[in-house]
Amino acid sequence: MxxxxxxxxxxxxxxxxxxxxxxxxxxxxxxxxxxxxxxxxxxxxxxxxxxxxxxxxxxxxxxxxxxxxxxxxxxxxxxxxxxxxxxxxxxxxxxxxxxxxxxxxxxxxxxxxxTAMTAALVASGLPTDKFIFEGFLPRKSKQRKDRLKELSPETRTIVFYESPYRLKESLESILDILGERRIAVWREITKRFEEKVSGKVSEVLAHFEAEDPKGEFTIVLDGIDVDQIQQKDAAWKGLSILEHLELLMDKGVTKKEAIKLVAKERGLPKREVYEEAIQIEVNKK
CATH class of the missing domain: 3.40.1010.10 (Tetrapyrrole methylase, N-terminal domain)
Incomplete structure (x- = not known):
């Protein structure tokens, strides 16, 4: 059969x-x-x-x-x-x-x-050529912030889903961990009370702080600009490769992502930076 x-x-x-x-x-x-x-x-x-x-x-x-x-x-x-x-x-x-x-x-x-994620993305006004979908952020504050720290070096557009009960907290965490970026938040996309609120994270947060959010939400967040990373961390030019890695990791960037960023910023092979990164584990022992 x-x-x-x-x-x-x-x-x-x-x-x-x-x-x-x-x-x-x-x-x-x-x-x-x-x-x-x-x-x-x-x-x-x-x-x-x-x-x-x-x-x-x-x-x-x-x-x-x-x-x-x-x-x-x-x-x-x-x-x-x-x-x-x-x-x-x-x-x-x-x-x-x-x-x-x-x-x-x-x-x-x-x-x-x-799907809500692609519908919100294409009408967000943010880059659509490369993006990642994160689903729902963790409910607990610490886990949510830890996840956002891991996403801090992400250059692609990031799409989240969020409930009305945690929307304000998530926007506060995004602002606290990732700083000011362009963002678009869609409420009830394709439904009768569809609404798009966009601008800087602080502006969108202020909009929802003035009301009691209701409905289903999709958040589209701009990735970090590589040029911004380089300008923000220009001090690394006076640091060794190892010190540069530790500087990024102290800011919440994972070791794997720190290796990629340091290699890109310094124009070095990742293998060379990885060999220096091994020392981080050695120094902790």
């Missing part, structure tokens, strides 16, 4: 019109739909008169349900996987199932659709 296919379907993140004809066809043709929130997905199905049955698939039953889905795919059934909104697996359940499907030799077929 031939195995079935798992269709990874992107669904609207707000506006119900943001769905492809292919997605609608597949949702109608599959044997059933695995949905993160069956009540929310039911609204979408009702809107487009899709009568396919559903089963819940979310973070609390992901492990058990994945095994059940695998068995049904092995029996030849075709299944569509949808999340609350957007593409399954992007800060939503789905990764574990797709990983298991891949190991079983079952086809996982992507059916592209909207």
């Amino acid at each position: 031939d195995k079935g296919n798992l269709y990874i379907c992107g669904t609207p993140i707000g506006n119900l019109e943001d769905i492809s004809l292919r997605t609608l066809r597949i949702l109608k043709e599959v044997d059933y739909i695995a949905a993160e929130d069956t009540r929310r997905t039911q609204n979408l199905l009702n809107h487009y008169e899709v009568e396919t049955s559903m089963v819940s698939y979310h973070e609390h039953n992901e492990e058990k349900r994945s095994l059940q889905i695998i068995e049904r795919l092995k029996s030849g059934e075709n299944i569509a996987l949808v999340s609350d909104a957007g593409m399954p697996g992007i800060s939503d359940p789905g990764y574990k199932l797709v990983s298991l499907v891949d190991k079983e030799g079952i086809r996982a077929i992507p059916v592209p659709g909207p």
Whole structure:
């Protein structure tokens, strides 16, 4: 018996019109739909008169349900996987199932659709040629700040998701750790009360400090300019390679990133800088 296919379907993140004809066809043709929130997905199905049955698939039953889905795919059934909104697996359940499907030799077929991160990015006004997606920042203050310190030398545009309950704290941490940069914060993107607030981090923070944030947020943050790093740390020109490394690491830059930056700023091979970096561990012993 031939195995079935798992269709990874992107669904609207707000506006119900943001769905492809292919997605609608597949949702109608599959044997059933695995949905993160069956009540929310039911609204979408009702809107487009899709009568396919559903089963819940979310973070609390992901492990058990994945095994059940695998068995049904092995029996030849075709299944569509949808999340609350957007593409399954992007800060939503789905990764574990797709990983298991891949190991079983079952086809996982992507059916592209909207994602908040790319929608916010392309309309942010910030560079789009190179970017990284960080999902949600850690909830606890120390862990959040530690992660931002690790991102401090990042030159690419950075995209985050954030809840309304931690938005102000995250913006404060960004300003404290990363300093003033260009930023664009989208609230409820593609939805009725869509709003974009952009400018410097301090300006955007002041905007949200004056109100009680509500809705779902996507943050697009400018990466650091390499020229700014060089100007800011011009004092390194009087330092040895080892001292230069320690200067950056004292500011929260990881050793790996410090090696890359020092090699770039000094025009040296990374191997040469790495050999000096070994001394940091030796000196600590």
